[in-house]
Amino acid sequence: TTRVIEALALNHRPRRLPVTLAHASYEVVIGAGLIERAGALLAPVLPQKKAIVISDANVAELYLKPLLDSLGDSGFVTQSLIVPPGEQTKSLDRYRELTDAILEQKVERKTAIIALGGGVVGDLAGFVAATTLRGLPFVQIPTTLLSQVDSSVGGKTGINTPWGKNLLGAFHQPAIVLADISTLATLPPREIKAGYAEIVKSALIGDAGFFAWCENNAPRILGQDPDTLAEAVERACSFKARVVADDEKEKKAEGGRALLNLGHTFGHALEAEMGYDGRLLHGEAVSIGLRLAFMLSVRLGYCPATDLDRVTAHLQANDMPARISDLPQTFSVGTLLNHMTRDKKMEGGKLTFVLVRGIGQAFTCRDVPEEAVKAVLAEDGCVP
């Protein structure tokens, strides 16, 4: 029995993924029950046992107490600041409220900011940490699947302005990321699938073997089997960490971080049209966008149609949105195209897209004819 117990403990030992960058390196710790052990995990990587936890009301209700208890047990002095849930929270107003509250306490350079929540809290708290006293130590405790596999890794922080999303921001790498997969048990299934779309995206960009693994394991990932879920988070984070290490500040003209936008040009256009009111989650837009990127790649002769078929089958088998016509709204080719061309330089009717030569082989293509994009949108159910 001791052997069995040891084997179980080994199985549930957290996975530790190193992220190695030019001027910073840190670990993404992935596992179950990490919040209850946060104090012991954070103590060795923070300069001082003082921390300010920033969370949203939904997440605080569920996970703030166990986090503060664990930090307290390890001798941390803590304070917490709670913001309302939702994308509107990534605003200058909330930023000012948080920094006012923090500066009022005469915060010291070594006090850490801990983000406990999804990507909204991570981006906002990260920007607060990046800018307050020119940079406070920062910890990410992502509690959505999307934030565990995407936003908590890579160091991008920021807020929205009336001019657009994420227009004020900074690169600020965390001292450690704790991806506690137990927190996902309370996340609505729609949010789980939206996060899963970003996992599928990473496989489709650069790891065909990972996509095949997803095809075999999606029901266990979405059903939150702990080991399968932890492996999916680890593989997606490790993929993102590799891309980020290769192009930390998104400076590369070819490949690099820009590839992480596979499916996003289409996705952002759908989001912009449906508004950010929760009817269409980012990951749902990405799910449809990924398939559109494959359709466009097939149409332009870069990608075999059988790969598009696999992507379509995978999304549909897992009850994820696959086609524009799956959405409860009609879109016109012209309006979507307008969103896509708004902030892009167009040269002779040519657009830049992340396309694929097949599953796991994304590349930046600078001469996509506008006509091909229109044809793909029409084929997927847009009205002229």
Ligand code: NAD
């Ligand atoms: P979110 O932070 O809004 O969380 C979604 C909802 O789930 C919220 O209502 C939240 O309160 C709730 N929630 C969070 N964790 C929960 C849990 N464990 N149980 C129950 N409810 C929970 O959304 P998100 O999808 O995590 O993040 C989206 C944001 O991430 C966007 O603002 C996007 O711009 C940003 N983002 C940033 C990066 C980056 O690199 N920095 C990358 C991708 C996305």
Ligand code: MG
């Ligand atoms: Mg995304």
